[in-house]
Amino acid sequence: MKGIFVASVAWVGVMMLPGAVQAVDYEFIPIDTNKLVVQPSKTVANLAAGTINLIGQSTAESLANNGYIKTINNLFSFKRSEPKFQAGPSALPSPNLFKSTHYPNYNTPVMPRMQTLPRR
Numbered sequence: 478m479k480g481i482f483v484a485s486v487a488w489v490g491v492m493m494l495p496g497a498v499q500a501v502d503y504e505f506i507p508i509d510t511n512k513l514v515v516q517p518s519k520t521v522a523n524l525a526a527g528t529i530n531l532i533g534q535s536t537a538e539s540l541a542n543n544g545y546i547k548t549i550n551n552l553f554s555f556k557r558s559e560p561k562f563q564a565g566p567s568a569l570p571s572p573n574l575f576k577s578t579h580y581p582n583y584n585t586p587v588m589p590r591m592q593t594l595p596r597r
Contacts, residue, residue: 540546560571 559573561574563569563571
């Protein structure tokens with residue numbers, strides 16, 4: 478009896494369904510994504526960047542001053558020496574061995590103090 482009642486209600490629902498559906502004209506409304514996103518202000522961004530830099534610098538400084546890390550670096554690190562010869566088939570000495578390559582150039586340009594405009 479219960480099954481017949483459920484079946485009859487379902488049959489009536491299926492028969493009434495096509496009459497209940499009506500045609501609706503949908504209007505396209507684009508979503509404004511700028512409203513949904515909170516834009517951070519420059520002061521908040523600068524504060525966050527400053528905080529991150531401060532934490533990073535303090536962490537790096539504490540690690541650099543740690544005695545255990547200094548000992549490990551001294552034991553397992555190696556120092557690169559200057560190459561005695563240039564790379565390639567020629568056995569020419571490396572220019573870094575000569576002090577003359579480290580002298581400053583006497584012909585360095587100087588920034589002008591004032592730029593003059595040509596007169597016509």
